[in-house]
Amino acid sequence: MGLKKKQDSGHSVIIIGFPRTPTLSQILQCLTKQRHRLDSEIAKEIGMPLAAVRQRAAGLASTGQVISCSLTRFENGKAIEGWVYRVSGYTPPAAPGRKAKTAPVAPRKPVQR
Numbered sequence: 001m002g003l004k005k006k007q008d009s010g011h012s013v014i015i016i017g018f019p020r021t022p023t024l025s026q027i028l029q030c031l032t033k034q035r036h037r038l039d040s041e042i043a044k045e046i047g048m049p050l051a052a053v054r055q056r057a058a059g060l061a062s063t064g065q066v067i068s069c070s071l072t073r074f075e076n077g078k079a080i081e082g083w084v085y086r087v088s089g090y091t092p093p094a095a096p097g098r099k100a101k102t103a104p105v106a107p108r109k110p111v112q113r
Contacts (some may be wrong), residue, residue: 024059027060027066027085035088039084042085068083068085
């Protein structure tokens, strides 16, 4: 871990940081490469703590660059909470199989007041 000392009005404050913390662009690069990823997968891939990935991805989501949604998976009866992220503007492909037929939409009549 990187330690940094900061002088603040005569007091020494030690700030603990992550060495060579990956930037937001690395998270975006990971998402563009893989389309959508779990927060734990992103953290493992770029070597960043899970809490830091969630914090930075929330910042990206607030700017509209990333879409996020919460996810609960059950493995051996145990609930695992997480977040799934994908790059904004990417639409996943349709699921394979038969599709429901859509009925043509009739034009709406104007409302008279």
